[in-house]
Structure formats: structure tokens, C-alpha cells
Amino acid sequence: MNKHMQTSSIERSTVGKGIAHDSAKKHVAGQAIYIDDMAELPGTLHAALVVSTIAHGIIKSIDAADALAMQGVHLFLTAKDIPGHNDIAPIMSGEPLFADKKIEHLGQPIGVIAADNIELAVKAAHAVKVEYEVLEPVLDVETAHERKEYVLPPQELIQGDVDAALKDAAHVFEGRLEIGGQDHFYLETQIAYTVPGEDDDMLVYSSTQHPTEVQHHVAHVLGNLANSVDVKVRRMGGGFGGKESQATIIASAAALVSHKTRKPVKLRLKRALDMTATGKRHDMVSKWRVGVDANGKILGMYVEYLARAGYSADLTGPVITRAITHTDNAYFVPNARIVGHACKTNTVSNTAFRGFGGPQGVITSEAIIDQIARELNLAPNDVRAINYYAPDNGEVTPYGQQVEQNQLVPVTEALLASADWDRRRTEIDRHNATNPVIRKGLAMMPVKFGISFNLPSLNQAGALVHVYQDGSVHLNHGGTEMGQGLFMKVAQVVAEVFQIDVDRVKITETQTGKVPNTSATAASTGSDLNGMAAFNAASAIKSRMLGVAAKHFQTDETDVTFKDNQVHAKGQSIPFSELAKLSWAHRVSLSEAGYYATPKIHWDAKTLKGRPFFYFTYGAAVAEVAIDTMTGESRCLRADILQDCGESLNPAIDLGQIEGAFVQGMGWLTCEELWWDKAGRLRTIGPSTYKIPGSRDVPPEFNVSLLNNASNIEETIFRSKAVGEPPLMLAISVYLALKDAIGSNKDRNFDLKTPATPENILSSLSGSANR
Ligand code: MTE
Ligand code: MOS
Numbered sequence: 001m002n003k004h005m006q007t008s009s010i011e012r013s014t015v016g017k018g019i020a021h022d023s024a025k026k027h028v029a030g031q032a033i034y035i036d037d038m039a040e041l042p043g044t045l046h047a048a049l050v051v052s053t054i055a056h057g058i059i060k061s062i063d064a065a066d067a068l069a070m071q072g073v074h075l076f077l078t079a080k081d082i083p084g085h086n087d088i089a090p091i092m093s094g095e096p097l098f099a100d101k102k103i104e105h106l107g108q109p110i111g112v113i114a115a116d117n118i119e120l121a122v123k124a125a126h127a128v129k130v131e132y133e134v135l136e137p138v139l140d141v142e143t144a145h146e147r148k149e150y151v152l153p154p155q156e157l158i159q160g161d162v163d164a165a166l167k168d169a170a171h172v173f174e175g176r177l178e179i180g181g182q183d184h185f186y187l188e189t190q191i192a193y194t195v196p197g198e199d200d201d202m203l204v205y206s207s208t209q210h211p212t213e214v215q216h217h218v219a220h221v222l223g224n225l226a227n228s229v230d231v232k233v234r235r236m237g238g239g240f241g242g243k244e245s246q247a248t249i250i251a252s253a254a255a256l257v258s259h260k261t262r263k264p265v266k267l268r269l270k271r272a273l274d275m276t277a278t279g280k281r282h283d284m285v286s287k288w289r290v291g292v293d294a295n296g297k298i299l300g301m302y303v304e305y306l307a308r309a310g311y312s313a314d315l316t317g318p319v320i321t322r323a324i325t326h327t328d329n330a331y332f333v334p335n336a337r338i339v340g341h342a343c344k345t346n347t348v349s350n351t352a353f354r355g356f357g358g359p360q361g362v363i364t365s366e367a368i369i370d371q372i373a374r375e376l377n378l379a380p381n382d383v384r385a386i387n388y389y390a391p392d393n394g395e396v397t398p399y400g401q402q403v404e405q406n407q408l409v410p411v412t413e414a415l416l417a418s419a420d421w422d423r424r425r426t427e428i429d430r431h432n433a434t435n436p437v438i439r440k441g442l443a444m445m446p447v448k449f450g451i452s453f454n455l456p457s458l459n460q461a462g463a464l465v466h467v468y469q470d471g472s473v474h475l476n477h478g479g480t481e482m483g484q485g486l487f488m489k490v491a492q493v494v495a496e497v498f499q500i501d502v503d504r505v506k507i508t509e510t511q512t513g514k515v516p517n518t519s520a521t522a523a524s525t526g527s528d529l530n531g532m533a534a535f536n537a538a539s540a541i542k543s544r545m546l547g548v549a550a551k552h553f554q555t556d557e558t559d560v561t562f563k564d565n566q567v568h569a570k571g572q573s574i575p576f577s578e579l580a581k582l583s584w585a586h587r588v589s590l591s592e593a594g595y596y597a598t599p600k601i602h603w604d605a606k607t608l609k610g611r612p613f614f615y616f617t618y619g620a621a622v623a624e625v626a627i628d629t630m631t632g633e634s635r636c637l638r639a640d641i642l643q644d645c646g647e648s649l650n651p652a653i654d655l656g657q658i659e660g661a662f663v664q665g666m667g668w669l670t671c672e673e674l675w676w677d678k679a680g681r682l683r684t685i686g687p688s689t690y691k692i693p694g695s696r697d698v699p700p701e702f703n704v705s706l707l708n709n710a711s712n713i714e715e716t717i718f719r720s721k722a723v724g725e726p727p728l729m730l731a732i733s734v735y736l737a738l739k740d741a742i743g744s745n746k747d748r749n750f751d752l753k754t755p756a757t758p759e760n761i762l763s764s765l766s767g768s769a770n771r
Contacts, residue, residue, distance in 0.1 A: 019653075021483075047113065050111040052103045055106040066127045073116075082221055111128065113125050118266075141284070157325075158337050161300075183674065190250045241352030242279070277348065307323070324399075330384070331388065347680060421442075432744040440625065446620040447617075449726035449729065465591070478518030549582075567579045619643035640703045643730075670738075735752070
């Protein structure tokens with residue numbers, strides 16, 4: 001399709017411009033309509049989840065009599081009221097919507113109660129009495145690993161011969177890193193509003209990154225066909241991966257109540273319950289043995305991940321795959337054995353979070369580099385440089401993909417220069433020599449991130465474009481908007497095809513009834529996939545309109561050009577709207593469904609080999625920090641970032657994504673600490689105990705640039721590159737700078753677990769002093 005139209009051959013009037021997010025003003029004015037802002041239909045019920053108060057055990061009895069006796073409480077439903085299947089597993093099976101007998105984590109949904117308003121529903125939920133037989137919970141990955149309790153079999157990637165490489169190595173180093181988890185802390189907590197229709201129809205408004213999965217699970221739980229469920233998503237107040245699989249729990253529970261009552265139902269989680277009952281970033285322990293030559297060049301490494309899956313698989317399998325396939329980060333590892341264990345614990349089932357395992361892989365890689373530098377007393381950036389994938393000589397990752405369009409050296413060199421590395425390195429060393437209390441640290445690190453879902457089948461998308469007779473355009477596609485600016489980027493693509501102003505393109509909510517069988521908006525692929533599908537749809541309409549225009553101007557199609565909301569040929573022109581009307585009059589269709597599937601990718605999930613990624617993005621960051629050695633407190637004083645976005649579709653949105661991702665990554669690595677007590681109760685369930693970065697944590701000096709002349713060598717949408725997740729990992733520079741500050745009094749290796757809270761920094765400071 002559209003062989004004659006490649007995105008790169010189209011003139012750029014709209015694509016590449018820093019146009020504001022379509023909802024920017026509505027967001028700040030409070031006028032953007034989120035699900036909880038929608039006018040409620042008459043008779044709407046409000047639901048609340050009843051969740052377990054123990055981490056592990058057996059349900060002996062459930063008594064909802066007191067709750068149901070409350071004025072305004074309507075009904076209480078449990079597993080036995082589910083007409084279809086009690087299973088909402090996104091990939092595997094056996095992940096119940098409501099616990100039937102077995103309780104596997106504290107906060108596990110047991111049932112749903114519905115009342116006249118949310119406060120009453122929550123009160124009634126607490127009044128449901130559940131008796132348990134309490135069992136001992138497993139709460140940490142080491143114990144689960146010792147007992148061989150996993151939710152999935154291990155994944156193992158083997159390249160070359162590590163044992164032989166380590167035997168021949170000049171040095172072998174061992175290490176271990178505790179990597180913290182992270183709550184998504186989206187501003188809008190999980191929510192769904194379900195409206196029953198005729199027959200078995202169910203309209204579902206869901207705050208989800210994955211409308212198709214919500215559609216399938218609602219149908220599955222209700223025992224109906226997928227075509228009875230229509231899911232709509234205008235926007236999310238943030239998703240960050242937390243609404244990729246987890247939104248199905250909320251939507252299915254609400255739909256169940258609608259199904260039984262034939263009434264509209266709203267289910268919104270309060271923050272504390274959202275944090276208790278929905279999954280997070282996987283905390284992991286990584287362990288390694290790495291062999292290097294005398295110069296610190298890596299000969300081979302053995303890496304093992306213990307990932308906290310929680311009680312069930314959810315998305316843990318692919319999260320571990322991405323950790324494994326990002327353990328090389330920017331570095332050529334000729335011999336590798338990388339193993340990931342999906343440890344089963346009696347905690348909430350962990351899920352996608354921006355980077356999707358990549359961050360855990362990259363921080364392990366960078367901790368290894370940092371260790372090599374410390375042990376051999378080399379400058380960390382020199383160790384990086386000699387281990388970088390060679391520029392375009394076809395070096396291959398441990399999983400078998402050739403590293404193409406390698407931007408590591410250009411990105412690093414340009415960044416070190418713009419960040420004034422040499423001068424600042426000297427200044428900081430001088431500062432530390434005379435300031436024992438407030439110490440400073442400086443670090444640079446690169447990120448190479450693979451773009452595409454690891455599973456090839458997910459890399460497809462659809463779009464639906466209509467041109468109306470007044471020349472205005474209706475745009476719909478399978479991607480969802482969570483604040484990342486996807487809708488504007490895709491609108492820019494369509495405006496560019498027709499060469500019309502972007503405000504003539506109506507951005508509309510994602511809807512399973514319009515574009516079916518979509519993938520989650522995830523893996524940073526939203527604009528790559530949906531942008532190309534919309535491009536294909538618009539281009540097909542345009543080529544038909546070209547035929548009409550050629551007839552009108554009595555010339556060849558090749559003479560006709562679209563420009564500035566007009567259509568031109570032979571020195572004459574008519575408005576685009578007039579051509580739309582003419583097309584209708586000639587009975588030429590002005591509507592098209594577009595489709596796109598990413599080319600070139602393939603993957604063997606058994607051996608973890610193939611070409612999982614269409615291309616790589618590259619970026620690098622320099623961070624400067626200060627620590628107070630008396631209190632352990634730290635600040636990031638300055639950050640410099642250079643990120644490869646190919647030919648950016650929208651540099652304003654991309655800069656926002658980079659800044660936001662970096663600060664979110666800082667939160668993960670410095671202040672966001674999840675803390676469970678010995679009973680398995682999460683104690684950090686709100687902003688008072690769980691500290692996300694605030695505006696004052698943004699580095700006071702924050703220089704972010706996009707790499708110039710970086711057109712994607714692959715035929716992506718207008719030669720752009722994805723941006724959503726990769727810059728989160730650049731915050732690992734802050735972690736490395738903290739290590740630099742802590743270690744500035746000596747050159748040997750020491751541990752710093754994440755998040756690098758004041759407590760953990762103090763403990764590393766005292767540990768290092770003892771050496
Ligand atoms: N930006 C905002 N403002 N809000 C979000 O929830 N999610 C991130 C990233 N940027 C997110 C965000 C995640 S986890 C992903 S995978 C991508 O956006 C998804 O969107 P994209 O594929 O369109 O980049
Ligand atoms: Mo993003 S973690 O792929 O939703």
C-alpha cells in the first residue's frame with residue numbers, strides 16, 4: 001500500500017513543529033474531562049472493592065450482612081457471582097478477578113459492593129467480614145528463590161562461553177545490587193464507568209492503556225462475546241505502565257455490577273487502595289560475575305535477576321525479557337549468560353512501569369561498569385568508551401541483534417562537551433578535597449534502548465480516518481492518550497498528509513468499536529505504530545482525492561499538489577474543503593481504515609534470540625549531585641541530557657517527555673521507597689509516606705537537547721524515533737553521581753542500594769569508611 005508515498009518524501013509543514021499538546025490548556029484549566037468528571041447518568045451506582053487484609057491464607061467465610069443492611073447499599077458480589085470466567089490474566093491464566101478460596105496478597109480483591117455514593121460504598125466494603133485461615137507469607141525474593149517458588153520458569157540467554165571467558169580474564173569481579181520498585185502514582189487513580197445497554201451490551205469507559213484487553217476481559221468475565229463490549233478512552237491522568245494490564249480488574253468489577261443491576265456503575269479507587277491493590281515496578285536483586293582484561297574491557301559476564309513478580313505472572317515474563325535484553329546497555333559483551341527468575345511472593349502482582357524491565361537491566365549494566373572502574377582505578381567514562389559497541393561495524397548484542405546506526409560516540413562526545421565535563425570534574429574533585437561534609441559527585445552514562453514490543457505479534461496498529469464534506473477530518477486510532485502527546489503527534493501526521501492545518505483534524509477518543517484488536521499503548525511504540533497506521537489511512541484517501549482533483553483540473557495526478565489547505569494544479573487552486581465536496585459528489589469514498597505492522601522483527605522466545613527491535617534509540621546524561629554526609633540527604637544540582645529522537649515529530653512534546661521521564665527516574669532511584677511490614681502490608685500508601693519528586697526536586701540547572709541530524713535509518717513515521725520510556729533510564733546518572741560523591745574519599749568498590757534514600761546513603765558512607 002502507498003508505495004508511491006513514503007513519509008520521508010512529504011513536505012514538512014506540521015510534522016517537526018513544537019505544537020503544544022492538544023489538551024495542554026484544558027489540563028491546566030481543569031477543563032479536560034476525565035472519567036470522574038463525566039456527567040453521571042441517572043441511577044448510577046458507586047462501587048468499592050472488598051480486599052483481603054492478610055497476605056496469605058484461605059478464606060473461611062464471608063459475611064456481608066452488616067454491610068448490606070446499611071441504608072443505600074445495594075449488593076455485594078464475589079467470585080461465585082461471575083457468570084463467565086474468573087480470570088483476568090493478561091498473558092497466562094489463573095489470575096482471578098476475585099479471590100475464591102486462596103488469598104495470595106494483602107489487598108487482593110475478594111468482591112465488590114455497590115452503593116449510592118462512593119463514601120458509602122467504601123464504608124460498606126470495610127463492613128464486610130471475612131474470616132481467614134492465616135498462612136505464613138513469603139515476602140522477599142531471596143526466600144522465594146531459595147524455596148524455588150516462581151510464577152514462571154526461568155528465562156536464560158546464552159551467548160558464547162562465559163566460563164571460558166572468565167577463566168581467561170585478568171580480573172573477575174562479583175557484585176550484587178538491590179533495585180527498588182516504584183508505584184506509578186498517576187494523578188488519576190484507576191477508574192472505570194460502565195453503562196449497560198440493550199441485550200448484553202456493555203459500554204465501558206476505562207482509564208486504560210489497553211482498551212482491547214479491557215474489552216476481552218469484560219466479555220470473558222461476563223461470559224459474553226467481545227462484540228458486546230465497547231471500550232472508550234479519551235485520556236488517562238497518567239498511566240506509566242500501571243494501566244496496561246491492571247485497569248482490567250477495575251473495569252471487570254464495575255461491569256459485573258452493571259451486568260447484575262442493569263445500572264451504570266462507577267468504580268474509582270482511592271489512592272491508598274490503588275497503591276495497595278494494584279501492581280508496581282518490579283523490584284529486583286541482580287547478581288553478577290564479570291571478567292575483564294587488564295584495561296577493563298569486558299570479556300564475559302554472568303548476570304542473574306531475582307524479580308519480584310508478586311503473587312502472579314501478570315506481565316512479569318516480558319518484563320524480565322526486557323531486563324535481560326538491556327543488560328548489555330551500550331556495551332559489547334562477547335560472552336554472556338543472563339538468567340531471570342520470576343520470584344513468587346505474597347505481594348501484589350507487579351506489572352509494567354515505564355522502561356518495562358529495561359531500567360533494571362541498564363542500572364545493572366552501569367553498576368558493573370562502575371565497579372570495574374573503581375576496582376581498576378580507571379575513569380568510569382574510559383571504561384565505558386572501551387566497552388561501547390563499535391560504531392557500525394556490526395557488533396551483535398547477546399540476543400543476536402546487530403547494533404545499527406550506533407550513536408553512542410557522537411551522543412557522548414557532544415554531551416561531554418556541552419556539559420563542560422572536564423572543567424567540572426576538576427572543580428568537583430577540588431571541592432571534595434576541602435569539603436568533608438557536603439560532598440559533590442558527577443557522572444555520565446549512556447542509554448541504548450530497543451524499540452518494539454519483544455513479542456513481534458504485538459507490533460501492529462490500526463487507524464480510522466474520515467474526511468467530511470467541509471474538509472474537516474475525524475481521526476481515530478488504536479493508541480491511547482495518557483499525557484504523552486500521542487494524539488497530537490498522530491494528528492500532525494494526518495494534517496501533513498493532506499497539507500491542512502492541524503486544528504482541522506479532530507482528535508477523538510480511542511474506541512474498540514472503531515479500531516479493533518489493538519495492542520496496549522506501551523513500549524514507547526504509540527507514535528511509531530499508530531502514526532504509521534493513520535498515515536496509511538490518510539494517504540489512501542488522499543490518493544483517491546488526487547484522482548478527483550486531476551479530473552477537475554483536467555490534468556495528470558502528478559501535476560496536483562496539496563498545500564496550505566488548498567489543492568493546486570496548472571496555476572489554479574481550490575480549497576481542500578471543495579475537493580472534499582467534489583469527491584463526495586463523484587461518489588468517491590472519503591473514509592479509510594489504515595493498518596501497519598512493523599517490518600523486519602523476529603524473536604525466538606525460547607532461546608531469547610532474534611531481532612526483537614526495529615531500531616535502537618540512544619541518549620546520554622551527565623548529572624551533578626551534592627550529598628550531606630551528616631544526614632545522607634542529597635540533591636541533583638544539574639543535569640544535562642542529549643537524546644536521539646530521530647527526526648522528532650514534535651520537539652516540544654519530546655522535550656517534555658525527556659524531562660518528565662528523567663525526573664520520574666530520579667524519583668525511582670532516590671526518594672520513592674516502597675515499604676512492606678512483616679505481615680505483608682504496604683505501609684507507603686500515600687504522598688505522606690511515599691515521596692515522589694516535587695517541582696523543587698527538578699534539577700535547578702536542567703539542559704535537555706535533541707540530537708541533531710539523526711534521521712532514523714529505518715522507515716519509521718517521518719524518520720522519527722520513540723521517546724516515551726528511554727530517558728527514564730538517564731536518571732541512572734544521578735545514582736552514579738551519588739556513588740561518585742560517596743566514594744570520593746577512596747577508590748574501592750562499595751554498594752549503594754536503590755532508592756538512594758538518606759538512610760541508604762548514610763549506610764554506604766559508613767560501609768565505605770570501614771574499608
Ligand atoms: N507520559 C505521560 N505524561 N504520562 C504517561 O503515563 N507513560 C509512559 C510514556 N510517557 C506516560 C508518559 C510510558 S510507560 C510509555 S510506554 C509511553 O509514554 C507510551 O506512549 P507512547 O508509546 O505514545 O510514547
Ligand atoms: Mo509503558 S511501561 O510500556 O506502558
